[in-house]
Amino acid sequence: MAIAISATWTAHPGKEDVVRDALAKLVPAARAEPGCQAYVVHQDPERPTVFRFFEIYDDEDALKAHGDSPHFAKYAVGQAAPALADRSHEFTTVLDF
Amino acid sequence: MAIAISATWTAHPGKEDVVRDALAKLVPAARAEPGCQAYVVHQDPERPTVFRFFEIYDDEDALKAHGDSPHFAKYAVGQAAPALADRSHEFTTVLDF
Numbered sequence: 001m002a003i004a005i006s007a008t009w010t011a012h013p014g015k016e017d018v019v020r021d022a023l024a025k026l027v028p029a030a031r032a033e034p035g036c037q038a039y040v041v042h043q044d045p046e047r048p049t050v051f052r053f054f055e056i057y058d059d060e061d062a063l064k065a066h067g068d069s070p071h072f073a074k075y076a077v078g079q080a081a082p083a084l085a086d087r088s089h090e091f092t093t094v095l096d097f
Numbered sequence: 098m099a100i101a102i103s104a105t106w107t108a109h110p111g112k113e114d115v116v117r118d119a120l121a122k123l124v125p126a127a128r129a130e131p132g133c134q135a136y137v138v139h140q141d142p143e144r145p146t147v148f149r150f151f152e153i154y155d156d157e158d159a160l161k162a163h164g165d166s167p168h169f170a171k172y173a174v175g176q177a178a179p180a181l182a183d184r185s186h187e188f189t190t191v192l193d194f
Contacts, residue, residue, distance in 0.1 A: 004139040004151070006103075020192075027194035038135065040153070042101040042189040052189060054101075054151045056137065092139040092149060095117075097124035 001096065002037060003063050007053040007089035015083035016048055022080035023051070029071035030055070035062020049085075056094055098193065099134060100160055104150040104186035112180035113145055119176035120148070126168035127152070132159020146182075153191055 011019045023041055030039045037056040044050065057063040066072060081087070108116045120138055127136045134153040141147065154160040163169060178184070 004137065006149075006151075023192075023194050038137070040101065040135070040151075041192045041194055043192055044187075044189050051192075052103075054103075054137075090141075092141050095120075095138045095140055095148075097120050097138055 002094040003057050003059065004092045004094050005053065005055040005057070005063075005089055006092065007055070008087070009051045009053070009080065009084050010086040011049045011051065011083050012085045013049055018083040019051060019080050022075040022083075026071055026075035026080070029069070029075075030066060033062065033066055033069065035059065035065055053089075099191040100154050100156065101189045101191050102150065102152040102154070102160075102186055103189065104152070105184070106148040106150070106177065106181050107183040108146045108148065108180050109182045110146055115180040116148055116177050119172040119180075123168055123172035123177070126166070126172075127163060130159065130163055130166065132156065132162055150186075 009019060027039055027041060030036055035058040037058065038054065040054045042052050042054065055066075057066060106116060124136055124138060127133055132155040134155065135151065136153075137151045139149050139151065152163075154163060
């Protein structure tokens with residue numbers, strides 16, 4: 001069954017644009033991975049420092065490929081992470097209906 | 098911008114099958130709504146009473162159409178709700194990347 005990630009990145013106040021710029025490069029590259037079924041970034045407009053993610057990968061291999069990708073290293077780890085005060089994520093299983 | 102819903106339904110223990118049966122009818126009907134972009138049900142396998150949802154609608158009108166639909170009334174309100182101990186949801190805005 002496919003694996004979902006629900007993640008949250010909280011930017012340091014004033015660093016939202018750094019995160020948005022990283023995401024503008026990361027998101028299209030992630031969606032182009034063969035094992036990525038969905039990559040959505042969403043936000044409560046009243047909490048502009050908080051970026052939330054809902055992602056779906058085919059399986060564990062696809063999830064690992066995402067984490068090992070050059071775009072993840074460059075834009076998530078290299079560009080966004082230093083601008084973040086907090087990061088968290090959890091994994092769930094997608095139910096087939 | 099599109100609207101995301103992150104929702105959680107917690108079934109009364111032993112009522113998981115009632116909820117799954119309702120979802121088997123609700124989910125395909127919701128996905129067929131013209132304003133529904135995504136309707137994903139996901140779960141932590143270690144918490145089988147907890148059903149999580151990630152849904153995306155085009156706009157407020159599409160969200161209202163979902164809540165007013167006959168399938169929502171029949172399967173979410175009529176069938177699933179009596180089997181639930183708790184329901185919660187929150188709205189966010191999908192960011193375009």
